[in-house]
Amino acid sequence: MAYRNFTLSRDEDGIAVVTWDMSDRSMNVFTEEVLREIDAFVDELTADEAVKGVVITSGKKGSFTGGADLKMLRGMFDAYEAKLAENREAAVAELFERCGEMGRIWRKLETSGKPYVAAINGTCMGGGFELALACHGRVAAKDAKMGLPEVKVGIFPGAGGTQRVPRMADTQSALQMLLQGQTLTADKAKRMKLIDEVVAGEDELVAKAREMLKAGLKPVKPWDEKGFKLPSGPVYSAAGAQVWPAVASLYRKETYDNYPGARAIVKCVYEGLLVPMDTALKIEQRYFAHVLQTTEAAMMIRSLFVSMQELNKGARRPAGVPAARLGKVAVIGAGFMGAGIAYVSARAGLDVVLIDRDQEAADKGRAHSRTLMEGLVKKGRATKEDAEALLAKITATPDYSALSDVDLVVEAVFEDRKVKADVIARAAAAMKEGAIFASNTSTIPITSLAGSFPDTKRFIGIHFFSPVDRMMLTEVILGEETGDEALATALDFVRAIRKTPIVVNDTRGFFANRCVLRYISEAYDMLVEGVPAPMIENAARAAGMPVGPLALNDEVAIDLSQKIMKATIADEGEAAVNPQHFQLVNRLVEEGRIGRKGGKGFYDYPEKPARKHLWSGLKALFPQKKAEEVDYAELQQRFLVTMALEAARTMEEGVVVDPREADVGSILGFGYAPYTGGTISYIDGMGAKAFVAMCEALEARYGERFAPTPLLREMAASGDSFYKRFAPKTAQAA
């Protein structure tokens, strides 16, 4: 039979080599057609008596497969939803069957009687790695990466991954890998016994695979033979009794039981290891069909997979503007942020001019890249030569004439309107015609700064988050007169440095900081009410936030909070800031408790290895409630609702115009409980009606700040959702 995505060749030893190479894609992914073809070639090779063994490999250099096309999964789920109203039983039965399709083919391959070897030449994720695990042998190139990352988008490996991994690796490592969605190097995978052989380069792979087959690789898996022993022993055994109780608490600690996908992994492994493989695969399939129907999976797949890819590919990029030629960029201000921006730019292969007031300050900013690269070299993730090559890309200087040939300037000098205005004017005088100017300001309106630049169309905001090398989000801020070319250049730059952009209109705090301020402010309210600080921090984490609000406030600095409050009072009057919050912050700053950078804040930071702990003096600031007087679940709700409500306001005001951006921005920018799919999906996921009811209940107890907005009320009445109302525009650019 002819295949569109695979080529089959056979040699005189009876070894068939199947090469996966999709002509219309840069990476191999699983589509319905691919699955049909694998199903067919397994049948063909099984029936062919001349075939003694099979090698499966990829024709794409450096990559085997990126895994399942999650859009296919979404399509499957949409079909299920459409059918649900008509005939529930048939819809569920069909979903169950379709969920099992991949697993069924892998199992057929595993039990076909012919030995298969997966020759993993590069990235091999998700369903592809599950296919490799179903093969009878696995050989990987040294720099290949592999893993089962499904849990990160709300689901889990449902084509045998939860069964084969813990039958090959010890239970603890298997669970850790599955629950964290770890990406493994070839060597690590070999240590875990998930890979049999590692070879130096791609070209040796197939030869090695043939060798394994010729050496008589058994076409039967250990677990299909009598007397098979699990690597960590049976679940019900002395060894099992050591492992499993700890699993339950580790799982809770890591997930707070918020992720149905993670919960299902633990259940699949536990229940699956008690029974033979075929029954175990049925158990996995059942949980998979269940998890796919959860709100969490639907929201996470949409935001963390589909939307994120669309934004990364330039969903908001104006069509028709040719791709920017970004060869050389400049960063002015080599401080905390500027040094980080220079580093990520150089990492992306761009030449960077890094300017500060004098040579010493500019050099100091460049030295930050040296420190970061030395860290990577120590961890074996970069070579000394990489470090030198990166530093060679950064020219540190106080001389503005170095701006004459750059395509984009990013300004990160002091947050001072006058200093910025001077820098903008000086830079403009030195820049070439047509270059774009971007400011990294956090608080000053872009439109007002653009006034210092001769061509306001070419002025834009690119707002980074700290630490720049680790935070994946950037907010691209449109001033009133920002033109399409500036927007396109900014998005091309963000894409080049491999960050995810959201495009935001110009207002105080833009998007992310507005929401984060609500988070911290709600914690202040709780403190004022007398809620014990540990309950505040724990409730936030139990709600799914990665860092408690008080710990976060320490990281961003409490004197900065004070500064922001003072600026708000200056601009909008006393009533714009809650006086109790202002007092609290003033008190901390007066006592020198300015946050982590000062060694104390809401937390104390003793010398390592001691760990930070909440400042005991917090208890004395407000009369304390007893734990039983506090509604813990409501604390969690308050955090999620207050941020979601702020996000809803930004959409209603037109600051954010696309719900995908609010969702992705909230997860990447401030870690908004990922299982919700982001601030807007949190609302859409439960429906505007339920959300408004929740807001009203909180408003009655805690005041106006929880009042639902007019748009929310209207949507609650009409049954509308943000995703329908603000239907995202389809991706415009490649």
Ligand code: NAD
């Ligand atoms: P910083 O004080 O660490 O760095 C500012 C740098 O600008 C210093 O190195 C200073 O010498 C230099 N500088 C000042 N005047 C200059 C001039 N005339 N010419 C050249 N260089 C000059 O500050 P930062 O935290 O890096 O913040 C920089 C900008 O980034 C601010 O606008 C801030 O609002 C914004 N920002 C900060 C954060 C954050 O978390 N710190 C996050 C997002 C945005």
